[in-house]
Amino acid sequence: MRKPIEIKKYSMMNIFKTNRTIVDWLAGRAAELYDVDVVPDVFEPESLDFGDWTTNLPFQLARVARKSPADIATEIVDAELPKNISSAEVAGAGYINFRISKDALAGMVLSIISEPDRWGFSSPEKNVKIQVEFVSANPTGPMNIVSARAAAVGSTIANALRTAGYDVSTEFYLNDAGNQIRLLGESFLARIEQLRGKSAEIPEGGYFGEYLLDYAREYLSSGASENPQEWILKKITSEQKSVLKKFNTEFDVWFSEREFRSSGKVEEVLSRLRDGEHTYIKDGAEWFAASKIADDVEDFVLVKSDGEWAYGLVDIAYHINKFEERGFDIVYTILGPDHHGHRARLETAMKALGHPDKLKVLILQQVNLIENGEKIKMSKRAGKIITMTELIDDVGVDAARYFFLARKMEAHLDFDLDLARNTSDENPVYYIQYAYARIRSIIEFAQNKGFDVDEIVQADLSLLQHPEEHFLIRKIYKYPYTIEKTARNLQPHIIPFYLYDLAKLFHDFYTKHRVVDENEKGLSVARLALIDAVAITIKNGLKICGISAPDKM
């Protein structure tokens, strides 16, 4: 166990505060020197060689100040620097590169190792309620690999948002009503009849997959007395739950469409749309006049001519429920690529009903499985689909999640099965995990040599003088910023790339410098503190991704 300790020499440094300090300082200098009011852009330089933060403000001031960016940069820098900043250096044609002081970075490292579970978590919390809905696969059969991708991406976004201080609820919308469920029930009944030796046909548009036959056998042999249609629905749903859980994806709420349909909300929403004169009758059906609200959205049916609610209507009401009954400030709904037409419809409807700009529908692109360099062709009809369960059993949870995450979600993903299966150096997920395992191993070695935790947590980090050590510290410093960026941009792929870079810096450091050296106790302790902070960062980052951090490999 780690003992909480009092850090006397240094105070906790807040990365966002530091960035903010630089912004304010620059704005002040610009006002003072050139009498202009600007909000300077302070961002990460492309390389750590250029410092910790950089600004291109001099370029922006060039016209107003009628001077070259380089001269402006020189003038700006000629003043007392803000807190925690040790240098501001003019570089290139007019950049200013800032470096965080070593004292401040040392304080950060010590605070990480004394409170590892808090590292990366934003405080204070933001007072915003966010819902993330994802997967929401129909409970009509085994989940496919797009659901697996959605699970990895959705859960990571939710984890990142939570870490960044938002109040997050994850939700799976259970489509347990409607036409498809009826067809599922009928298909299942037909399979049962077939097993009983009677002739029964699976209905048109029904589910022909072998799995229903297997379930039918299970149903009959279990002697269940429950209505088969209810039984199969529960069966498939519970299978989905358990696969998702195995995939490190858990939902706070499983929201039943069937229950929702009887809540009265659909009727209410429909009548509000009518009152707002957003609907009209055509061909015996009732339509939503979406094109009147947004130019590029076509009208669509709310109530079918047979009097049944269309899917679109129920989904609109469902999303209204999220805002009105449950008070979410922001809702992210992740949908598959075949739903992109639905996105504009939903967002238009939210606008019509008084909730503009609160719903963001994210479209997750498709997945192609690649084996032996070729695309695996999948066909539902031929029963040749690869299920989420098979994928997990094949490549493992960690590798699968890594490959799903290490790609922008709006891009198509070619999932290389051979590479994901590969447990060698070609597989980047092991590269990151290996860095962690190496560190655990070194720390264990050190403890066996008599170093203890109390010493490490009071290390004198000024003993760290090599560039490899400083690159590591400064990369760690960027971790909370990386999480914040992920949450703000909803781009989970940022985290795996960051962790890979961090692991690379560690491996480089490891090769050049020995950590445990009994003749250099102080230095060893400082390095142990450093690598412990690296390990904590990797572990916390992997946890957000739902990927494990094994102590040994």
Add this chain to the structure above:
RNA sequence: GCGCCCGUAGCUCAGCCUGGAUAGAGCAACGGACUUCUAAUCCGUAGGUCGCAGGUUCGAAUCCUGCCGGGCGCGCCA
């Protein structure tokens, strides 16, 4: 036809939202490094008309327009 996404090194991709420093990784190729804490590692070499053409700008892989190529979607299905 309309809409969404993609096009950056031989391959797989970052970088684009928010324009600026020599366009970055990994894999594959070639050459090196283990008596010392895990070689699932490290170092080096080589590899690019950023799909094409215009435009905006002091400055474009990044923003705008038009093309070309690839994927997907356009139901009173959900």
